[in-house]
Amino acid sequence: MKGIVFTEFLEMVEEKFSPDMADKIIDASKNLSTGGAYTAVSTYHHSELIELVSHLSEETDIDLELLVQTFGIYLFGRFVALYPSFFDENNTTFGFLQLIENHVHIEVKKLYPEAELPTFETNLLDDKHLEMIYQSKRPFAPLAEGLMNGCMEHYGEKIEIQKEQLSDDTNKHVKFTLIKQ
Numbered sequence: 001m002k003g004i005v006f007t008e009f010l011e012m013v014e015e016k017f018s019p020d021m022a023d024k025i026i027d028a029s030k031n032l033s034t035g036g037a038y039t040a041v042s043t044y045h046h047s048e049l050i051e052l053v054s055h056l057s058e059e060t061d062i063d064l065e066l067l068v069q070t071f072g073i074y075l076f077g078r079f080v081a082l083y084p085s086f087f088d089e090n091n092t093t094f095g096f097l098q099l100i101e102n103h104v105h106i107e108v109k110k111l112y113p114e115a116e117l118p119t120f121e122t123n124l125l126d127d128k129h130l131e132m133i134y135q136s137k138r139p140f141a142p143l144a145e146g147l148m149n150g151c152m153e154h155y156g157e158k159i160e161i162q163k164e165q166l167s168d169d170t171n172k173h174v175k176f177t178l179i180k181q
């Protein structure tokens with residue numbers, strides 16, 4: 001997983017909790033390849049992120065999936081700031097989400113060839129229903145849900161998200177149905 005995900009995660013922890021909390025969860029995580037010193041362009045194993053979030057969940061008593069979703073919302077805001085060229089003011093949540101698989105993540109892969117990305121099968125069922133089927137070797141469906149929430153906040157739309165696990169491997173294969181209110 002790209003270092004940018006780690007640097008943004010630790011910045012969120014510093015901002016929403018405290019710099020001490022960031023230090024605490026790094027100290028508590030015993031399997032970090034670089035002892036918690038991340039650079040945006042390097043690549044690290046995604047299990048390091050899961051270890052850090054697990055300790056944040058223990059320290060704060062907040063559900064782990066909720067923390068990952070919250071991070072997704074935060075990360076979306078950072079993507080808007082870092083990659084403005086992807087965001088067209090005239091777009092909508094459904095319009096943008098339909099660009100992830102065949103445009104946004106393709107460009108990400110060009111920038112960072114070693115990026116490990118999920119796949120999305122995106123189907124616009126009608127003007128109020130968008131289906132997004134997430135599949136990955138990594139269990140980051142809650143991150144996808146947070147990013148979708150960040151997206152609807154960005155475009156100022158109210159959309160309900162329903163989800164269904166499609167395999168026993170929790171959060172690796174999930175169908176999201178987005179319903180415009």
Ligand code: HEM
Pocket residue numbers: 001002004005079080083086097100104105108114115116117118136137138139140141143144145147148151
């Ligand atoms: C401008 C918008 C976006 C950019 C620039 C972007 C870029 C990235 C980058 C750099 C990674 C890390 C790759 C790695 O770890 O090696 C990533 C992973 C990921 N992206 Fe995006 N992304 C964007 C929007 C979205 C949206 C809207 C969704 C959800 C619908 C999404 C879902 C994910 C997920 C779930 C991962 C984690 C990897 C996995 O699940 O296997 N991304 N993305």
